[in-house]
Amino acid sequence: MTQALLREIIDYANRADPYPLYEELRKTPVSHDGDGPYVVSTYYEIRSLLHDPRISSDARNLKATGDDPLGQSADEEGADLPPSFLRLDPPDHDRLRRITNRPFGPPHAPRRVHDMRAELHGLVDGLIDGIGTSGTLDRVDLVDQFAYPFPVSVICRLLGVPREDEPRFHVWADTLAASLDPDPDGDPGQRAKSMTDTRMELGMYLAGLIEERRKNPGDDMLSQLATSDGPDGAMTTMEALSTSALLLIAGHETTVNLITNGMLTLLRHPDVLQRLREDPALSVPIVEELLRYEPPVQLVPQRSTLCDIEVAGVSIPKGASLWLVLASGNRDPKRFENPDRFDPDRKDNQHLGLGSGIHSCFGAPLARQEAQLALSALARRLDNPRLLEDPPPYRQNAVLRGPRHLPIACDGILPKAA
Amino acid sequence: MTTAGAHDGALEHLKREGRIVIVGASLAGLRAAETMREKGFAGSLTLIGDEPHEPYDRPPLSKQVLLGNAVADHTTLPRRRAIDADWRLGVPATGLDMAARRVRLGNGDEVEYDRLLIATGVRARPWPNAEEASLDGVFVLRTRDDAVGLQRALTDSPRRVVVIGAGFTGSEIASACRERGLNVTVAERGSAPLVGALGGVIGEVAAEMHREHEVDLRTGVMVTALEGDPSGRVRAAHLSDGATVEADVVVVSLGAQRNTEWLAGSGLGAGPRGIACDAGCRAFDVRGIVTDDIYVAGDVARSPHALFGYQFLSLEHWGNAVAQADTAAHNMLSVSADRRPHLWVPAFWSSQFGVNIKSVGVPPMGTEIMITQGSPAERRFAAVYGYQGRVIAAVTFDNCRWLPFYEHQIESTAPFPPPFSTVDRRPEGNKPVPADFPDPSVPTHGPTITLSGYSPADRKMTFTPGR
Ligand SMILES: Cc1cc2nc3c(=O)[nH]c(=O)nc-3n(C[C@H](O)[C@H](O)[C@H](O)COP(=O)(O)OP(=O)(O)OC[C@H]3O[C@@H](n4cnc5c(N)ncnc54)[C@H](O)[C@@H]3O)c2cc1C
Numbered sequence: 001m002t003q004a005l006l007r008e009i010i011d012y013a014n015r016a017d018p019y020p021l022y023e024e025l026r027k028t029p030v031s032h033d034g035d036g037p038y039v040v041s042t043y044y045e046i047r048s049l050l051h052d053p054r055i056s057s058d059a060r061n062l063k064a065t066g067d068d069p070l071g072q073s074a075d076e077e078g079a080d081l082p083p084s085f086l087r088l089d090p091p092d093h094d095r096l097r098r099i100t101n102r103p104f105g106p107p108h109a110p111r112r113v114h115d116m117r118a119e120l121h122g123l124v125d126g127l128i129d130g131i132g133t134s135g136t137l138d139r140v141d142l143v144d145q146f147a148y149p150f151p152v153s154v155i156c157r158l159l160g161v162p163r164e165d166e167p168r169f170h171v172w173a174d175t176l177a178a179s180l181d182p183d184p185d186g187d188p189g190q191r192a193k194s195m196t197d198t199r200m201e202l203g204m205y206l207a208g209l210i211e212e213r214r215k216n217p218g219d220d221m222l223s224q225l226a227t228s229d230g231p232d233g234a235m236t237t238m239e240a241l242s243t244s245a246l247l248l249i250a251g252h253e254t255t256v257n258l259i260t261n262g263m264l265t266l267l268r269h270p271d272v273l274q275r276l277r278e279d280p281a282l283s284v285p286i287v288e289e290l291l292r293y294e295p296p297v298q299l300v301p302q303r304s305t306l307c308d309i310e311v312a313g314v315s316i317p318k319g320a321s322l323w324l325v326l327a328s329g330n331r332d333p334k335r336f337e338n339p340d341r342f343d344p345d346r347k348d349n350q351h352l353g354l355g356s357g358i359h360s361c362f363g364a365p366l367a368r369q370e371a372q373l374a375l376s377a378l379a380r381r382l383d384n385p386r387l388l389e390d391p392p393p394y395r396q397n398a399v400l401r402g403p404r405h406l407p408i409a410c411d412g413i414l415p416k417a418a
Numbered sequence: 419m420t421t422a423g424a425h426d427g428a429l430e431h432l433k434r435e436g437r438i439v440i441v442g443a444s445l446a447g448l449r450a451a452e453t454m455r456e457k458g459f460a461g462s463l464t465l466i467g468d469e470p471h472e473p474y475d476r477p478p479l480s481k482q483v484l485l486g487n488a489v490a491d492h493t494t495l496p497r498r499r500a501i502d503a504d505w506r507l508g509v510p511a512t513g514l515d516m517a518a519r520r521v522r523l524g525n526g527d528e529v530e531y532d533r534l535l536i537a538t539g540v541r542a543r544p545w546p547n548a549e550e551a552s553l554d555g556v557f558v559l560r561t562r563d564d565a566v567g568l569q570r571a572l573t574d575s576p577r578r579v580v581v582i583g584a585g586f587t588g589s590e591i592a593s594a595c596r597e598r599g600l601n602v603t604v605a606e607r608g609s610a611p612l613v614g615a616l617g618g619v620i621g622e623v624a625a626e627m628h629r630e631h632e633v634d635l636r637t638g639v640m641v642t643a644l645e646g647d648p649s650g651r652v653r654a655a656h657l658s659d660g661a662t663v664e665a666d667v668v669v670v671s672l673g674a675q676r677n678t679e680w681l682a683g684s685g686l687g688a689g690p691r692g693i694a695c696d697a698g699c700r701a702f703d704v705r706g707i708v709t710d711d712i713y714v715a716g717d718v719a720r721s722p723h724a725l726f727g728y729q730f731l732s733l734e735h736w737g738n739a740v741a742q743a744d745t746a747a748h749n750m751l752s753v754s755a756d757r758r759p760h761l762w763v764p765a766f767w768s769s770q771f772g773v774n775i776k777s778v779g780v781p782p783m784g785t786e787i788m789i790t791q792g793s794p795a796e797r798r799f800a801a802v803y804g805y806q807g808r809v810i811a812a813v814t815f816d817n818c819r820w821l822p823f824y825e826h827q828i829e830s831t832a833p834f835p836p837p838f839s840t841v842d843r844r845p846e847g848n849k850p851v852p853a854d855f856p857d858p859s860v861p862t863h864g865p866t867i868t869l870s871g872y873s874p875a876d877r878k879m880t881f882t883p884g885r
Contacts, residue, residue, distance in 0.1 A: 051822040053791055053800070053840035090792065090842035307838045358819045 003033035010398045016391035022328035029312040037321040043332035046324045050357035054306050058089045062304040084246035095232050103224035113365045124377045125416045132413030142406040151255040160220020172202045257296035257402030258371045267387045280376035285344045287371045291353025293342050298327040298401045326352040383412040436461040441511045442537035443467025446716030446743040451501045453747035463503040468510035479565040484594035490565045514684040533750045539717040540674035550644040555652040556668045576666035580655045582641045584611035586768045588671035593770035596631045603634040603663045605641050618854025619787050623794045627771045692720040692732045697759035699746035715742040729869045735766045776818045779811030779828040787853040791842040804834030
């Protein structure tokens, strides 16, 4: 029964609105069937597991993958690179995350994200101008024309990928993001090969860049990862490679969905869209509420137990696979009043959209700023935007969930603020 | 039925046009006021505070402010909502008439109340020799004005600072001095910094942190006298081991005293250990009978905690002040059946020498300690304290994201030593060792937590109004 429910959640037919299924799932906070994973769906249970040191993120602690419908995502980074810190436990996780954080956030780089604001503004306005000059406004795909190119450009800037290489980067990012899409109709052998090729190419490219930055360091993150010399020492080249690949993938696919889900939700709630148009500051609580209401990462399928534990009366054995359904916890009525209501005025909005605990989203400050700027600019500059398809076509993936296209129409593009 | 109805009527009347007075206009006082308004209290609200400032936040005073990263005047507490109160700032409450329900003020005014909340907190324990304490360059650190003075003195490039007492505040001050490149000597009567609060095992880690950062740490010694120059400036501190340390600035960091003197003779159960109250924040009178119109919250309160054997806990913790104020405010406006106990699990944080230290539970109750994650040598670990076979507290150094787990362990009286494996378990984390708290009869600087007594229901209480 629960396994059937899981299948339904993964079933593409339910991608556009998985929330009724989550509601069903929450009736059993920890569900398990046969060889499948233990699926945790309620807010407090998920949150406590995210802080539980008996839970591991390291795939090596998984006893048997069993009948894991998303098993392939467990090694999304492939065998060619060592696991990124996302798939490591302390102390290795802590060390790599700390080194990565030095050039990115407080206390050593408190201004990095903030100082990107002007640049982000420029990117956003440039892309919106581009929509205006692309010809027809009767059918604009907000994903291809805006939500997708924006974060990739941002991550290129952040890492210090030269402008002229950006187009190649886009292609790699595209291919790797598609790898997260289990495509039932594609040729698996073909896909695997193109994936490996892409990883190799990206790896070689990054390795070259890192080598060059070691000699001529700049102010970008790649330079700083390549030459890190804080109290934690330096990263090996392989570590720097897997870390920058992680930043590339995690750093944009999630943001694409956050922005796209955001615009979709706003178009479905015109009153909120209107308020945002008048008050850009509202983008802050709007993005928080989006992270609760339509989180880009719907579930974390990569945890396992280091020993037997008990959760909500269910004993989970050592080595079991755990799925933490963040998006379900975010709509748990035991934690949030009227959880199915999109309400940017919500107080005490401690959602799970960015995770919690030591693996909580590394790029959160950047993702928040990107989404806030993007949504407030779109709200201000699109004249009379309308949704052309509701629901829009979704990507296959149930983990990183979001529309593949967001077709809209509008009457014009308003000039950017002076 | 009729009684309940009458009760409800009284409560409705109180909410509509009652008079609530809060003495102590700081963290607990402000938060309680906000909660009362949130709960629909429409009557008159008076906040009495002896400091001239609007409520401000103290934790930054020994951290960001001393580092010069924040200005003391900018630590005003954010308001969660308008409270429409009658503020009496810069004037102390000097007496309480419980029968007439009246608070006397230092300027001769009297304020009547239907419900009174006492949140007068604590003050820094002064240097015992008044003449030495008044020398120029001798400081305590409790108030915003203290912080302004001390920060100014540190900016004048003193040749050396002496900190007396290595509790949390003393250690934070030493840390700030080092970060500013100042020479600093710390004198601590106990065997290590933080021993009173976290025990000897963690104290040793703290001691190494001091030494690594080139603090001149002297443990097992007392400062016996402060010496001034002819112009009345402090010049040196004399230690019990015969040493003399020359210094231009001395910070006395010897713990705190509860602000209860103004209640002497009032009949309220208020003394040097604070004001005893029940778990619902209602104050006891000297006879051990709970009052129904006087409530207490924050550093000045001492309340029984079911999770810790009903011991009366006084906590000088920011989070406790907020939570207790909330509970007190709720209960002041509720009929007895709707009242809530203050069941906050003690939690504390500090930041020193670049390390974020957090604890939950009541470490000084622990007899054993076990490092469960990470490594003290790396200054990055989690440790749990055991008491009679259960987990009673936990502390983390730069590892606080795991703390909610340990808090749950404490709440659910999980067994000690913990029988499970965790991520980042090192070889040294496989067995418990004695937690090594000092004998309570030998005073250190005064721990942040004091425990005493058991359930008022099964103990006879004797009341000593003063020392
Ligand atoms: C330097 C410093 C650093 C700290 N750092 C931390 C930390 O890192 N983490 C943490 O958890 N806690 C920390 N604390 C403790 C925390 O600030 C206190 O727990 C909190 O302020 C308690 O709030 P309160 O309202 O109960 O008492 P207080 O803040 O002490 O307020 C009581 C107020 O009542 C006034 N008052 C006293 N007597 C009278 C009277 N008779 N009439 C009128 N008014 C009166 C006082 O002047 C004061 O303004 C720190 C404290 C200090 C001083």
